[in-house]
Amino acid sequence: MIGDPHLSPRARAAIGAASAEVFVSAASAWELAMKVRLGKLPAAARLTHHFAQSLAEQDFKPLAIGIEHGRLGGLLPGAHRDPFDRILAAQALVEDMALVTSDPAFAAFGVKVLW
Numbered sequence: 212m213i214g215d216p217h218l219s220p221r222a223r224a225a226i227g228a229a230s231a232e233v234f235v236s237a238a239s240a241w242e243l244a245m246k247v248r249l250g251k252l253p254a255a256a257r258l259t260h261h262f263a264q265s266l267a268e269q270d271f272k273p274l275a276i277g278i279e280h281g282r283l284g285g286l287l288p289g290a291h292r293d294p295f296d297r298i299l300a301a302q303a304l305v306e307d308m309a310l311v312t313s314d315p316a317f318a319a320f321g322v323k324v325l326w
Contacts, residue, residue: 234274
């Protein structure tokens with residue numbers, strides 16, 4: 212959404228496909244807002260302050276965090292402690308969605324990764 216050049220060509224093509232149904236987790240909005248607030252990602256300030264509008268402009272759909280996401284996120288095995296990653300993994304598993312990420316930690320959770 213901010214044109215990050217690090218996004219892989221494969222992921223960019225999948226997200227940009229006319230038939231793509233792209234969901235963005237509430238956890239991503241939360242993590243992004245925290246990074247902006249802490250000064251770690253100032254380039255995303257405008258996006259953060261107009262997140263719902265930006266999603267709609269891209270025809271992306273919001274994905275709320277539900278009870279089953281929280282339950283599974285807490286129960287996922289392994290030592291990975293990042294709560295954002297754990298909830299994203301749980302959402303991908305519960306909703307049977309691929310997760311766009313280059314982070315190899317998600318493979319340990321059995322998540323389908325698109326990169």
